[in-house]
Amino acid sequence: MEDSITFLHSSDWQLGMMRRFLGPDGQARWGQGRLDAVARIGAVATESNAAFVVVTGDVFEHNQVERQTILRACEALKRIPVPVVLLPGNHDALEPGSLWTSSQWQAHAPAHVTVVTDTAPFEVVPGVEIVGAPWRSRRPLSDPAAPGYADLQPAPAGTTRILLVHGQLTSLSGGMSDVPTIDQTALEAAVTDGRVHYVGLGDRHSTTRVTDRIWFSGTQEVTTPEETDPGNVLKVTIGSGITVEPVRVGAWHMVDHKVELYDEESLTALEDWFAELPDKERTYVRLAGDGSLPLPLLSRLDALIDAQGEVFASVERWTKFWTVRPAPDAADLDALQLSGPARAAMEELRQALAGGDEAAGAALSLMHRLARDAG
Template sequence: MIRIIHGADFHLDSPFSGLSPDQAARRRGEQRELLGRMAQAARERAADLVLLAGDLLDSERVFQETAQALARALGDIPCPVFLSPGNHDFWSPRSVYATLDWPENVHIFSSPQMEAVELPQLGCTVWGRAFYDSRQTDSPLAGFRAPEGKGVQIMCVHGDTAPQSEYGPLSPAEIETSGLDYLALGHIHQGSGLRRAGRTFWAYPGCPEGRGFDELGQKGVLYVELEEGRAQAQLLPLGRRQYEILPVDVTGKEPLEAVLAALPQDTSEHIYRIVLTGEGESPNLPALERELAPRFYGLTLRDQTRLPTDLWKRREEDTLTGLFLRAMWTKCQEEPEERTYQMAARFGLAALEGGEDVSL
């Protein structure tokens, strides 16, 4: 049995543009800490291999301390480490992969052609290749067939199973006919879980920690136990912080009370987007944020509430308010997903009710 740690898509030195400059700097520091936790996981699980399937870096521009932290963490892993550069951290003569002195246990695939590294002590071969640009339209599995009777066959590549992708597209049929025992993929930030095509097991581990509201929940790396014809995988959480979206229905409730009732027990380490839904008067978002912000590492509020149904009944009135509501009702019915009309109705009513509402 071969024990594998499979990671990808760390995107070290991401800009974190949605956070304040101080928070963004802290988040980049926390990203480097993920490397140490991955190395610790490899030691605790007595891993035989670590496979890193691309986009460890967010771009060619890397802080020196990040490059040094990466090399140091990988060198602390007591087993071979294989790294396949992806579309964000593609290999070039100027890349950190070419210019930094890497530990002896680290093998970086540096060719656009498939390369094989035999590991007789493990009875396996590890295949891989590198992105040479930010786009790569050919499949890493095009024409590939692993040799039979040569032990366990493993591949570590950056690629995309979506059709017509520009990022190393590969198809289920190519995976099935590859002859591989395990295909370690990177590029997709949502973990796939362990899958199988023919005899080949394959997976995306997802990113090890979310960087935005398109990367929700708990993240990490995969721990895989592999032998010919059998595999099992487990997610090892690495991330310190999670991005979460929490819808809260405020119908008939005070917004603050409704939010507090819906919150999990501990949110102080995480970044939340709270979406207010249901019917009610327009909530005071600045005041609500002042009350709630200390409970989170980061917080944004979104108002998606609707005007109370009974308020729309006033559109039958023979008043300026009725005339205004009739016009807004029509707009809201024509484009129910357009939030602008709901907001216009709110502000318009506030303005009307602040003055004299005369009959027509």
């Protein structure tokens, strides 16, 4: 292993994924963004003189993705100029009806792309072996990584061996996984005794260092605001030692933002925060809010969120953390140009709000906004 080898490690592309919080336009741009990030991996491969690329599971969102998704994925893979090794994960497992055996994939997959279909080591480039543990169902009965390394002998002298696995580590799952987890101690032992020299993990969407030689690459493009470090590909160089460098390929942002809204100053601060965010067309914002606002300011808030939702990929109130209440001022309501049934409805809503009905407050806010706009 005197000579060094550089390769790229990615995972969890989940091509074909849908996000309910993005409208049709945002969803289309975000879906294309995931493919664009794959193409950028090809550019990183060229810039870093990488010998090959590995993708450790969940290349596709599921086995029934549309034909268009498969064909566009094949086009993106063609833009990676070195061998690519794909590991089936839980989303795209090697189960009956798998897309990996579909006519669309078989007919259009680029020749330099290899799908790992068993646990036999194979040479990806001279001096480098790949061994993987592909998922064969969405619900394995035991540690999904163990088949990849349990029966291995130490790698031959002069050979670098890379293990590709997919799943959650027992140490990181917090006991919340509903499928068997990966034994980190056993993985570390496989590295220590020379059976493998690097373990590429998939399933965790944030780039995560487990040890110097065991890493989750994370997804190539962000999927939820909870992810702490998505949007990277790992540049791995193995020689007498090892270096692992995350390289940014993602272009999207998903942001949680908490606000307290009680007056015009706090609302203006929110407007300024929106104005300062970059890449608005590639940013999803999830707002958590607390406080109370007079009806004119509440109407202004509604208009602000509606308008920003047209500028950003999406802006939405985080329902379970949104408790901004109306604080209707009697003078504001009395000033509305309402008469007849509309005035009677307003008075009924005022009484309901006084009785603690928060839905009545929302209705009053909407009434105020509509009457103001009509005026």
